[in-house]
Every structure is written in C-alpha cells, then in structure tokens.
Amino acid sequence: MTVADLPATDSTTLPALRRGAPVVRSLTVVRVRPVIVIVLVALAVAAITSPAPRPVAAQDASGLTVSLTPSITKAKVGDIVRFIVRIENTGIVTIPALSVNLELPDALNAQSVTCPGDRHGSTTFCDLGDFAPDSVAEVVFFVEVGSREPVLNGPVTATASSGGDVQVTASIPQLKIVGPRQRK
Secondary structure (H helix, E strand, C coil), X not given: CEHHHCCCCCCXXXXXXXXXXXXXXXXXXXXXXXXXXXHHHHHHHHHHHCCCCCCEEEECCCCXXXXXXXXXXXXXXXXXXXXXEEEEECCCCCEEEEEEEEECCCCEEEEEEECXXXXXXXXXXXXXXXXXXXXXXXXEXXXXXXXXXXXXXXXXXXXXXXXXEEEEEEEECCCEEECCCCCC
C-alpha cells in the first residue's frame, strides 16, 4: 500500500508522507486479538475444571436410579459435609424392601441422616420399604470430617439394596481434606 492508495477519510497526515512511500500500520490491533483469545480460553478452562460438586448417578435394569451428590468437594477437619442420595424408580414394577446405605472411608464420621423411611437407629442406613414405580426419595446423610490422614480417606459410595441384594451403587471420589489438622 502506498500513500496514493489511502482512502480520503483516512486521518493520516499527508504532509508527513512522501508520495509513493509505503504506509506502515500499527500492529496493536493484531496483537490484541491473540491476547483476547488466550483470556477467553483460560476462562473457559477455569469454568470447566472448577471443583463444583456434581452428582454421580447409576441405574440398574429394573429402572432404579441412584445419584450421590456431596455438598462440597473440599473440607477441613471438623467440617460437616452433606451427602444427598436421590433414588428414583423409573421402572414399571415395585421394588420390595428397598434400603439405602452410605459407605464411608475412615476419615469421615457419620453424624445423622434424614430418611423418609426407617433408619433403625443407624446414621448410614435408610429403609424405604416397598418402592413403587414413579417413586422418588431423597436421603440426606450428614458426615463430619474426622481426619486429614491420606491413608484414611477414600471414595464415598451409596448402595441401594432390595431384600439384601445390591441393586445399584453410585460412588464419588474422595473429598479433598485441607487446612490444619484439628488439635485435641
């Protein structure tokens, strides 16, 4: 491009240019675009990899679905974590004597359970009885973080059983336990 090729509305001062001299345009705009792209990609990656609690679900052939969702994925010793187990019968038959059990690693201590059925005095068990088609139930387990020791931590599993036979399970990875150890 030369001075002769500049449009009439260009704000370039013509006296400063010689007729036929090449015009050098600023590369600022060209450099800004890659920076914007990099920032947008970084934001997208951060949004995708954020440690937000996500439910884990499993379904068996009879239409029984179980999902397990923690209230948090990172906790300190002494924190209470809520685990929500959602059970749904999408099948066409009643599931007899359905119960839900929460299996915990040694680093976590069960404190209480909100159960729409009978918990039989347990803090990790809920007896829902006969579970009709299209039924939905939520069982909420409250668990205290008791230790930071890595050897004691592990996955958390919700198991739905009928008459003592495991029907379906849902597991989540171990909680990330951070912060100072609780002093006794």
